[in-house]
Amino acid sequence: MDMHPDDHFHPPTTDDPFWTETCWFTFAVPERRLSGQIYPFFRKNQGVTSGACILWDDTGSEIWNCLYHKNLWHLPIPEDQELTDLQLANGIHYRCIEPLSKYELHYVDQDEEEIEIHLVFEGLCESNRLAGSHLDQPGRYTGTIRIQNDTIDADAFGMRDRSWGVRSQIGSTLHPGAPNKRGGYTYATMSDRDAWHIITADFGDGYLGIHGFLLQDGVWSKLAEGTREVLERENHCPTRVRITGRDELGRTLEAEGQPHNRLGVHLNPNLWTWNCLTDWQWNGGRRGWGEDHDNWSASAFRQFVRSQ
Numbered sequence: 046m047d048m049h050p051d052d053h054f055h056p057p058t059t060d061d062p063f064w065t066e067t068c069w070f071t072f073a074v075p076e077r078r079l080s081g082q083i084y085p086f087f088r089k090n091q092g093v094t095s096g097a098c099i100l101w102d103d104t105g106s107e108i109w110n111c112l113y114h115k116n117l118w119h120l121p122i123p124e125d126q127e128l129t130d131l132q133l134a135n136g137i138h139y140r141c142i143e144p145l146s147k148y149e150l151h152y153v154d155q156d157e158e159e160i161e162i163h164l165v166f167e168g169l170c171e172s173n174r175l176a177g178s179h180l181d182q183p184g185r186y187t188g189t190i191r192i193q194n195d196t197i198d199a200d201a202f203g204m205r206d207r208s209w210g211v212r213s214q215i216g217s218t219l220h221p222g223a224p225n226k227r228g229g230y231t232y233a234t235m236s237d238r239d240a241w242h243i244i245t246a247d248f249g250d251g252y253l254g255i256h257g258f259l260l261q262d263g264v265w266s267k268l269a270e271g272t273r274e275v276l277e278r279e280n281h282c283p284t285r286v287r288i289t290g291r292d293e294l295g296r297t298l299e300a301e302g303q304p305h306n307r308l309g310v311h312l313n314p315n316l317w318t319w320n321c322l323t324d325w326q327w328n329g330g331r332r333g334w335g336e337d338h339d340n341w342s343a344s345a346f347r348q349f350v351r352s353q
Contacts, residue, residue: 048129049144051172051180055209057089063221064090065212068128068139070150070166072186072203073322075334078103078306079112079197080322081162081190083137083152086313087122094120095313096135098152100160100192101320103306106282111308112192113160145172145182148205164188166205169237170265175244175256179208183232183240183260202234202334204242214314217344224248226345229273231288233300233325233335238263241298241327243288245273259292261328266292275339281350282307282319286337288327300327302337317346 057064066089071082079102086095095118101111108114117135126132129141138151145168152162164186172180182205190197213221219228225246232242243257254271271290275283283304290298304321311317319339326332341349 047144048141051207052129052141052144054087054089054128059211060090061211062088062090063211063213064088064209066207066209068205068207070148070164070186070203070205071320071336072164072166072199073201073334073336074190074197074199075201075305075322075324077197078322079190080306080308080320080336082320083150083162084116084312085133085137089122092122093118094122094133096120096133096137097312098135098137098154098160098162099308099310100190101306101308106307106309108308108310113154114310115154150188159193161191162188164190164199166203168205169202169234169240170260172207173242173256173258173267178210179206179256181206181232181242181244181256181258183234183242185237202240204232204336212313216315217342219246219316219340219342227339227341227349228252229340230338231273231286231302231323231336233302233323233327233333235331235333239331239333241268241288241290241300243268243271243273243290243298245271254290257290259290259296259298261296264294266294266296268298269293271298276301281353282309283321283337283339286323298327300325302326302335304337311343315343317341317343 084097097116100113105111140149172182229245234240245252252273257268277285288300302323302325
């Protein structure tokens with residue numbers, strides 16, 4: 046089967062050591078208030094990758110007391126493997142089954158085998174693309190998650206994203222060349238016919254939408270505009286969030302969400318985030334699970350905490 050170029054590693058377009066490629070999958074078991082993600086962070090010009098696997102629920106909100114957190118930052122990128130079928134030394138194994146739409150995800154803890162994940166992701170619709178170097182796709186995850194002696198059946202919606210390009214870890218903003226020090230990554234899915242997603246950035250006038258989509262009654266459209274508003278916080282973490290938007294077909298999005306777990310974590314050295322499994326209600330009684338990510342540059346989050 047011929048794979049799509051965006052399922053392969055992208056050749057670096059510069060010799061910048063911070064040229065980065067990501068392949069992130071996020072999933073949940075909402076009835077257990079359980080969230081998880083697998084996140085390698087490839088530095089092709091350096092020949093190394095990180096490899097993160099994280100599981101958390103409502104019993105722990107930091108990396109020392111969550112269900113599981115391991116992020117190794119200097120794994121070799123196998124020279125004889127492609128992203129379409131890749132096994133890393135920390136236990137991550139990705140395999141593309143159908144181009145741009147179906148993937149196997151595996152992870153087995155390499156120390157005590159306390160965690161074992163076997164999931165299949167199937168996309169609900171085509172990926173939404175941003176600037177030729179980023180894509181987001183909602184989908185359904187099915188399979189099993191074992192946490193020590195507890196094996197959990199998973200069958201719920203989630204997301205994946207991919208990005209490639211220069212991403213420095215130095216500076217006071219979230220991305221090089223962008224002025225925003227904070228932003229949001231937010232989504233919800235009710236069914237294969239009703240979902241939405243929005244990426245927001247605060248350039249000084251609040252969180253404004255820069256990318257997203259609305260899937261309503263089976264009709265998909267890019268978002269033309271949107272906002273994210275944190276209505277309430279507790280210990281610096283959002284506890285109630287509002288999303289508004291309008292898509293290119295003129296349809297509106299009005300959503301409000303309440304987190305049911307949270308994890309505060311550095312996903313990379315300059316990205317501090319609160320990742321929260323969130324119960325969303327929107328547009329005439331629609332309801333579904335998703336996430337809200339409250340993203341900050343490392344220095345910006347320290348300044349925010351000190352100002353409270």
